[in-house]
Structures are given as structure tokens and as C-alpha cells.
Amino acid sequence: MSNDNKTKRLLTVSMLIAISFILMFLKFPLPFLPPYLTMDFSDVPVLVATFTFGPVSGILVALFKNIFNFLIVSHEPIGNTANFLASVCLILPTYYFYKMKKSKLFMMYGLAIGVILMTILMSVLNYFVLLPLYGQIMNLADLAHNLKAIVSAGIIPFNIIKGVIIAIIYILIFDKLKTITR
Numbered sequence: 001m002s003n004d005n006k007t008k009r010l011l012t013v014s015m016l017i018a019i020s021f022i023l024m025f026l027k028f029p030l031p032f033l034p035p036y037l038t039m040d041f042s043d044v045p046v047l048v049a050t051f052t053f054g055p056v057s058g059i060l061v062a063l064f065k066n067i068f069n070f071l072i073v074s075h076e077p078i079g080n081t082a083n084f085l086a087s088v089c090l091i092l093p094t095y096y097f098y099k100m101k102k103s104k105l106f107m108m109y110g111l112a113i114g115v116i117l118m119t120i121l122m123s124v125l126n127y128f129v130l131l132p133l134y135g136q137i138m139n140l141a142d143l144a145h146n147l148k149a150i151v152s153a154g155i156i157p158f159n160i161i162k163g164v165i166i167a168i169i170y171i172l173i174f175d176k177l178k179t180i181t182r
Contacts, residue, residue, distance in 0.1 A: 115163030
């Protein structure tokens, strides 16, 4: 890879990190779900980086958007860790399914598998690790007694809704991005 290509890649990934970080500010709660589960569109640039430069670049965008959010905004590690893990669960199957046939259909299969994987893994991680840890850090003893309800009524529907919305947005912009990134 030439120095010009490396520079272009570094600048593009850096720009996608910045866009993803800014999109984290444009968050909103979903109706009928707990207000701490907020929808944002910061995974769209993560998918763009993944499909433009590969999964490592997508993971780096997801990692740095959450590091910056932790350092500048939230100062709370559990939500950012969950966001990072959810992003990785979404992008990896999407990318590898797309690489099988390099078609929009296989990319959509990958997004569907990614949403399912994200929902299952985040439910398990929230039940056994993230929520109990959050309860200890924030001194919320009641949290441990309500894990099943929180995961089944909050985490599962939230991840499905967020994953489907992100997938639809990416499907809508995929063809335009394909012509730009060639």
C-alpha cells in the first residue's frame, strides 16, 4: 500500500470516528423502553469503515467513538463497553457474509445475523456481567433482583429495534457508498 493510500485510509477512518462520535450526541430514548437505553446512529459510520477498509477499521471506529464518549461525555464505562461490544457483534457477521458473495443480498443476510447475534450476546453479557457490574459500581442493590425483567423487557427489544434501524439505514445508503468507495 502506497503512502498516499495509507494517508487516505487514516484520514477517512479518523473522519468516520469523528462522525460516529458526533452521532452519539444525537441520541433519544425509544418509547416503552427504559430511558437509559438510547438510540443513536453512530454504528452507521462503523459499518461504512468496515465495508470500506475491513473489519479492523470498523472495530477501531467503534472503539475510539466509545473511548472519546467515555473521556469527554459519560465517564461511565459500562454503557460504552456495551456499545462497543454491540457494534462488533453487528459488523463482523455482516462483513463476513458480504465477503462470501459480494452481493447486497448477502450483506443483508449478514446484517440480519448481526442483529440476532448482537441481541443474543448483549442479553447474555448484560445478564451475567454488565448489569451486575453496573449495579455494584452505582451501588444499586435492587438491580440484581430485576435482571431477568430488565433483559427481557428492555435489552432484548432495544437491541432488535436498534439493530433493525441501523441495518435499514445502511441498506439504503449501501449502493451510493459502493460507488464512492471504489
